[in-house]
Amino acid sequence: MSIAPDTRTAIRPQTPVLAPADLEKWLIDRVAFHLHRPAREIDPTTPLADYGIDSVAAIGICGEIEERHLLAVPPTLAYDFPTVRAIAGHLAELLAVGDAGAAS
Amino acid sequence: MHQTLTEAVRAGAEQHPDRLAFVYLHEDGRTMRPEELTYAELDRRARLIATRLRQESLGDPSRPVLLLYPPTLDFVTAFLGCFYAGRTAIPAPLPDEPGERLARVSGILRDASVGAVLTLPEHRQGLAAWLAASGEQDVVCLAPEDDGEDTALWFPPQVRADDIAFLQYSSGSTSQPKGVMVTHANLAANQEAIHHAMLTTPGVVTGSWLPLYHDMGLIGMTLHPLWMGGTSVQMSPISFIKQPHRWLRMIHDYRVEGTASPDFGYELCARRTTDEQAEGLDLSSLRVALNGAEPVRAATIRTFTARFAAQGLRPEALFPCYGLAENTLLASAGDTTAPHVELAVDAHLLEQHELRPARPDRVSRTLVGCGAPAGSEVLIVDPMTRQALADGQVGEIWLRGPSVARGYWNRPEATDETFRAETADGRTGYLRTGDLGGLVGGELFVTGRIKEMLIHHGRNLYPQDIEQAVQDSGPALRRGGGAVFTVGDEEGDRSHVVVVQEVRPNQQGEHDLPALAASVQTVLSRRFQLPAASVVLVRPGAVRKTTSGKTQRTLMRRLFLDGALSVLHQRLERPVAELVARPAETPEHSAPLAAPGR
Structure with missing residues (x-):
């Protein structure tokens, strides 16, 4: 078939897993980007709904988590875990389980 | 030129059976896994579905068939299956969650007096329960299993040019859904209009992340390549929004020549794609990137074009267009070989329904031209007096021509009001779009929605x-x-x-x-x-x-x-x-x- 893909998305070396505090910082930075705000305005305990998050931003954040941490998260993540801190806590758990699984 | 989509696909299956008709890219870790469908296979599956529809459907075959599929190739084969059976199809998203979407599909079910629902085997039980709960016991729910047989029993349908090929439910309100009746003749006329506007050639490759079941994604990005014997590459809107660079990667990998998106997609892609992600991409194959379905912003076109110039994106590729489901899809489009047209107008005179050049001492507003009429006559009309307006005046956009759909399903009054408009001087047969705009030197400028104005x-x-x-x-x-x-x-x-x-x-x-x-x-x-x-x-x-x-x-x-x-x-x-x-x-x-x- 003449139009079969000639390249595929390269798998980059896996980025190191972040400590929970760094995870929260990383997430604040990404949330701020998607909400078009400076990072200092994002409080980790304020519900993202208060910042007027829409579905495009919510799904975009999921995409960044998948890309950076190799975690598949549902598009409803920002609704299931409504604050930055809650999301970061959930991600830390998922990453810990992944590590334990890899170690055993 | 083909008369119907069935003819186009049959011709493709005969002339190039092994060519890919569809590629659907599924998320698979960090890569996208392609699911492929050749013309021969599309034709075989469409015959199979058509045969099942004819055998198992009860009651009146003039009742439409509701398609409830996840966004996959199965939707495309089922849609074609309806054409192969001569049944009217209704594309709709699978209600995967309670709430708005289910309410919407329930509204369609009631409005269209659906005769059968087509879906995948894994959704059949749930949908059958939903149909029973909705009091629609006479609606049969079919999930044809592919056993590789039965296709020899298929025979071509007898359809007339003005038979309704499918109903396009526009994204109107949930309680009052309106199904646009698109005939086989409408579809053929609009496919030819798209072909002439985009200058597509036989075997064209298109690529898109738009929903399959909706106008620009369906008519432009799914059916148009089929009409041209080409290949349609697709992925889901969620795959795109998660990682917008996947759209560019698709264009690079498949040498995509035509794509389409509302303005926000171009903006999102330009903003979120990192230099690392853009590195090594070649976008020079892209001749036409349609920008439509929401107001086209000059800033977005400039930003996107500049952002990916180093990747070989042609500056004239971004291509503003205007269309709506009531006109099948496309109504006007820009020139594929020239940059888009911008017009800075006097904001105060715009309030007085005039498109006049901006003056340095007055507030201005920049409008992006949506190109010249494509296969439809465009008339600008005063929505109150119904007087036709001159060049440079803003009024409601009225359309006339072979792409104008037959009306709204089961709504004679709304159909008369919208599809059978007459000007004050007695010109008849116009579609009222509800959109406002004006013509300047043959270029259409869309300025807003009449209901929101x-x-x-x-x-x-x-x-x-x-x-x-x-x-x-x-x-x-x-x-x-x-x-x-x-x-x-x-x-x-x-x-x-x-x-x-x-x-x-x-x-x-x-x-x-x-x-x-x-x-x-x-x-x-x-x-x-x-x-x-x-x-x-x-x-x-x-x-x-x-x-x-x-x-x-x-x-x-x-x-x-x-x-x-x-x-x-x-x-x-x-x-x-x-x-x-x-x-x-x-x-x-x-x-x-x-x-x-x-």
Whole structure:
């Protein structure tokens, strides 16, 4: 078939897993980007709904988590875990389980 | 030229059976896994589905078939299967969650008097239960299993050019869905219009992330390549929004020549794609990138074109267009070989329905041209007097031609009103689009929606302009968090402007909300000469948007009138306050809770 893909998305070396505090910082930075705000305005305990998050931003954040941490998260993540801190806590758990699984 | 889509696919299966008709890219870790379908296989599966439809369908074969599929190639084969069986198809998203989507599909089910539902085997049981619960026991739910047989039993359908090929339910309100009746002749005419506007060649490759079941994704990105014997590459909107560079990667990998997106997609892709992700991509194959379905912003075109110039993106590839489901899809489109047209107009004269060049001493607004009429006649008409207007005047966009659909399913009155319009001087057979715009030297400029436009003392005011002015007036007023609309009783001679605006949370304490509302009123009065507008302040997130980020002004208007908004503070004109529903009062005629004492 003449139009079969000639390249595929390269798998980059896996980025190191972040400590929970760094995870929260990383997430604040990404949330701020998607909400078009400076990072200092994002409080980790304020519900993202208060910042007027829409579905495009919510799904975009999921995409960044998948890309950076190799975690598949549902598009409803920002609704299931409504604050930055809650999301970061959930991600830390998922990453810990992944590590334990890899170690055993 | 083919007469029907069935003929086009049959010809493709005969002439190039091994060519890919479809590629669907599924997320698979960090890569995208392609699912492929050749013309021979598409033809075989469509025959199989058509045969099953003919064998197992009960009752009246003129009743439409509702397609409820996840966004995959199975949707495409089922859609073609309906064509192969001569049945009217209704593409719709699978209601995978309770709520809005299920309500929407239930509305379609009732409105269209559906005869059968087609789906995948894994969804059959759930949908059958839903049909039973909806009281639609006579609707059969089919999930054809592919056993590789039965296809020899297929025979071509007898269809006439004006038979209804499919119903396109537009993204209108949930309670009042309207199905646009697209005939085989409409589809053929619009495919030819797209072909001439995009200069597509046989075997064209298109690539898109748009929903498969909706106009631009369906007619432009799914059916058009089939019409041309080409290949359609697709992925889901979620795959794109998660990682927008996947769209560019698709263009690179498959040498995509044509794509399409609303304005926000180009903006999102330019903003979120990192240099690392863009590195090594070659976008030079892309001849046409349609930008339509929402207002086209000049800034987006410039940003996207500049962002990916180093990847070989042609500056003239971005291609503004205008279309709507009632005209099958495309109504006007730009020139594939020339840059888009921008027109800076005098903002004050625009309010007076005139498109006149901007002057340095006056406020201006930059409009992007949506190209020249493509296969349809475009007439600009005064929506009140129905007088045809001259070049440079703004009015409602009316269309006439072979792409104009037959009407709304089962709605003769709405059909007459929208599809059978007549000008004051007796010209008949026009489609009223409800969109406002003007022609300048043969170029169509779309300026807004008629239903959303505010007419105040004979001036056209555009809600997006007022919303922006309000948000520019103070940091507490959240950008993009406003909705402006008018209210008034049906036959009332006065309409009243209402501004709903989100207030950002304040770290230092509560805002002085009454003062904030007063300041908004001052802006409206000074900038737009709108004294005594009503102002409603709400929390962030209260102003509803579509998934593509469009403000849902009509929905906000209804929520306001229903008293369903959670209000922080409001200043309402007295006649406006009287229109708002009071929350939950006991009606006087309600039945007593207990029987009256003897």
